[in-house]
Amino acid sequence: MEKRKAYEDHEVGDFSASRSAMESVEAKSKLQLPKYFVFNTVTYKGLDCQAFTLRLSILTGGDKPVLVARLIKAEQIQEAIAKEFADKLTSELKDTDITVNIGTVEI
Structure with missing residues (x-):
């Protein structure tokens, strides 16, 4: 599995991806x-x-x-x-x- 660092807190692999805490909060929060x-x-x-x-x-x-x-x-x-x-x-x-x-x- 090859991993590349796209951003400082964002990793992308062949079968997975992880996000920074802030990206997760923004993705999950519908209310401002x-x-x-x-x-x-x-x-x-x-x-x-x-x-x-x-x-x-x-x-x-x-x-x-x-x-x-x-x-x-x-x-x-x-x-x-x-x-x-x-x-x-x-x-x-x-x-x-x-x-x-x-x-x-x-x-």
């Missing part, structure tokens, strides 16, 4: 997967509702395809939540000498 999901939730009590967008992708490096949801713009979301919290805290503490700062502290 959504590109992203949007979740709206309150992150902390007292803060406004925040929209989180998760991108859906398929990893095909292993034995079986794996669905992965990744948060889009995570750093920007964290900054927006921190700013909203600081603004609300500053508003509540306006009659005091306490100042509110956003950042990290290393000791």
Whole structure:
């Protein structure tokens, strides 16, 4: 039996053929997967509702395809939540000498 490598993950032989995981997923899936999901939730009590967008992708490096949801713009979301919290805290503490700062502290 002579085998020739047609593509990196696709082997063709005289009486057989094998496909990459991605080709198999595409061949078996009749429904198109959504590109992203949007979740709206309150992150902390007292803060406004925040929209989180998760991108859906398929990893095909292993034995079986794996669905992965990744948060889009995570750093920007964290900054927006921190700013909203600081603004609300500053508003509540306006009659005091306490100042509110956003950042990290290393000791």
